[in-house]
Amino acid sequence: MAPKDPLLGTLKVCVLNLQADGDTVTDSNPHLASCCELLELVLRKGLQQPVLSLVQRDYWQCFDQLPHQDVCGRLSAVSLAVEQTRVCRKLLSAQGRGRYLLRLALNRRALPQFFTHLLHTPRVLEWYSPAVSILRNEEFVEPFMSLLLVLSHMEFKLDMENCSFLDESWLLPVCEIYEVVPCREVGIVLRYLSGRVFILDLTPGSQADVDKFVSPGDVIDEINGTSLRNSKNGQAGVVLSRLRGCPLSIRIMRWRARDGTVYRPLIKLLRALRTENPSLQLGPPSAPQQTPSGDRPSPSQCLKEGRIVYIVQFLGKANIGMFGGKEVLQHAIPQVLQQKQPSKEVLLDLKETHLTCTDRNSKLELFEHHYPEISCVGRFAQPDYTIFAFCVADSPETPQSTGFCCVAFRAAGIKECEEVVCRIATGFKHTEWFV
Template identity: 25%
Template sequence: MSVTDPLIKDLKGFVQHFLTLANENVKIVDNDFYFVSFAQTLEKIFNKGIIRQQNTKYFNRTIDPYVWMVSLAKSNAEANLTYSSCVENVRIRKDIQSNDGRFRLLIKYCLARRIVHVPVELLVKTREVHYLYSTDSIIGDEILSEIFLSALKPVSKIPFIFKLTNSSFLDCTWYIPRILDFELVPCKNLGISVSFSQERAVIVDVQPNSVAAEYAGIKIGDVLDKLNGIQIDSSTKGRLGEIMKRNKSKPVSIKIVKAYDTDSNSIFEPIEKLFKELKIDVALVKRQYCDNKIEKTTTSSSSVSGFAVKYLAKMCVGSLGSVRQIQKALKCLKDNRSFDDITTIERFAVNVGLEIGEMGLKLRDKEKAEVVLEHSYMKISACGNIPSMPKLFGYCAGEENCDVADRFCCYIFEASTNEHSETILQSIGQGFHRTHYAV
């Protein structure tokens, strides 16, 4: 009776496919569908039947494939220098958080150096294999492990071409995103704001006319992966300004993970999950990549959505953007009262649609469908109304992000009902109270 396993059968099929491509001088790359399927099969084999909890009289330890692969390179005299070098290259990386991610990168290194069979070969020669794998595994079975090895050895003939520096998302997938490296002009701040989720710094705002805005490759939804060579994760929260200052008067280097793939018209799946946690609108991210002409045509021909409100006034309220300034502006508008710090008043009577998005507010003229006003939450400092005039409401926004702005304007509107006014204020308040970090 033949001894086999479906995973080995699948693995042999992939290897045969790759050998055919190799004969045609076709290189295998990271996001090749067959490579990802092959890699996932390989990972299943390495994990099948592994005895994760190692308990002895003297210690307890948790084992996974990456742990024993590293241990082999350190303790086994037969481990060749190439394999040891692969292990060291992975060990020093700071952009991977989990052993799953480190295992995937180590497999890629071994495939690229054509030695992926070496760790398995070293392990099956030792007695430790029976402590690490159960008998119903592939690697722990004497016969199946030999069949597995015989299937792996031909892989050394396959030319894999990997981007081994692109590893930030190997913790959650074998697929890699598009990476862009920029060297920006020396500056005090880049003009971007990020919000953190699952150790990732997602760009939630790009200020117009800022240094970052000059580079078309930097968009809302992208992930700030590195800043001046420093890996950006939750440990750098609140220290981004400090990291910028370290390279004062020098070009700023940043590494960006692109959220959107223009070829497939899709969001990189692990980043899309971050969007859900941060409540970022996927449609908004995609819209940034639309051709301007197409966007204008779509805008002019579509109906205006959002809350139906009347845009009444814009008032310059000085250096404070507080709720008190909004209340002063409302009294100034309705009661014709004057205040020293309200210097300029522009009155309107425009019917608009107030769109409350994940990144900010946008108002479109009901008749022309043109954008008449737009503010990100980073610029909005306060919103409010007066109980005696419940249908009227307003918000204050700075010329720059509100934490650094020294000039604010108040924008006044009239809602169709008291309930709509209250709902709008609650929605705006939720938006600008989200925690973001400026860079």
């Protein structure tokens, strides 16, 4: 009977599980971390440590030492991936770099090439013990490479920017982007701990407090592409000062994992944070699938990508001249209604930085306006309290129109009308205007 290695048997089961899931493999796949961990164990099995060296050797060094050029003198795919890994500022250890490289290979469907390159480089392969390593056992290498070939035929779509915790764990946090319009104050109180930038609190009434997108305990990973991994005290403030007046794109790592529990690599840090700051209140699980009252969306609302989208009637729009202040609304709304344009049922999506209006039937986007473009918003005082409108600078694509345009809608009820108006007003009241 041919000898078997338990690692290969377990890896085969894991690959079959990934295959059974079908479609694209993403970071949310429950079998992904196990598969990556097994590949790592194969790479570490039989890897010998250098004599008289203080540096612990890991499989990252094996790939790092591979020849940079192929037989034709071109940079090999492995070398390009190794270089991309080497320059990633979010990785601080050999373990993190090795894990990033494996994820990169899965994304590029190039895992068999990576290992073939390793197997054909004798001076690196000699680092492995022939008596222990799977890579130096002829009976094990063939089935192992077959499993890698199966993985290369699967589509992986992994978020390579979500890599700041690979130094510690194969389990990655929930990572989301928080987009903020240029504002006077984002309103996030920060605390630095072990090179991480934690959100300690939100300033009442600030943009972050109104948006409710971030929570105390979350970690800021980067701001506008600038990594905050291994940050020193005040570094995030320096970045924000440099970007004052600019739209912000903040990558947030949630303190809650996908299953709703505390993300395990953060447990010790959160305990230390709470010891240092006993007033720290970790919020309830984020529930984008719920309305503020915790109920399901009403018939006049629907869900889109976890956000509540309002179903309203688009009544039309009209050019109202050179003034767009709130005092013009009581004259501008009747001006729109007098045109008697055919109304449309639309989806009004109020996002963090802008709003979009989409025809509910045709799914065609009618328009999009960022909050800094909106000069005012309000309800029609009489006789219909369900009509609301906002004024926006006319589009440069229509040079025949000048000044401001009033865009009018009818909500399903008075309460919902007030809610929409408040949300739009909140969006642009924090905006800074620059001349």
